[in-house]
Amino acid sequence: MDSRELVNLAVEAMKKAYTPYSCFKVGAALLSEDGDVTIGCNIENAAYSPTICAERVAFSSAVRDGKRKFTKIAVVGGMNGKLSSFTYPCGVCRQVMREFCDDDFVLVVYDGKDIKEHTLADILPFSFSPKDLV
Numbered sequence: 001m002d003s004r005e006l007v008n009l010a011v012e013a014m015k016k017a018y019t020p021y022s023c024f025k026v027g028a029a030l031l032s033e034d035g036d037v038t039i040g041c042n043i044e045n046a047a048y049s050p051t052i053c054a055e056r057v058a059f060s061s062a063v064r065d066g067k068r069k070f071t072k073i074a075v076v077g078g079m080n081g082k083l084s085s086f087t088y089p090c091g092v093c094r095q096v097m098r099e100f101c102d103d104d105f106v107l108v109v110y111d112g113k114d115i116k117e118h119t120l121a122d123i124l125p126f127s128f129s130p131k132d133l134v
Contacts, residue, residue, distance in 0.1 A: 013039035026077035028054040033069035083112030
């Protein structure tokens, strides 16, 4: 699946976001090594700390479905669902990515006009991974 197709799925996922407090909607589309795509959207909570990011929803759903190897994720976001800038994963989401992905895992971001791609090594240098526990 190419990056444009994955971005389009992330944009559709963003429309499902539950964001009554920040109004900042995020969608993610996670590509498994076997070609399956799992989507996620952010889900806010009035207590704030139970809020979960779109990326972690996608990873959690994929893991629930037995997936363990991933190649790429597209992440999009914007106020009231309007794309206006690149939306990057938070630190917690980056660490979740590291749990399941190698340095060459690709992050795709889209601002409504342009697509950028980065590797996990680019966005999370000097990270701690399961390999550090052996």
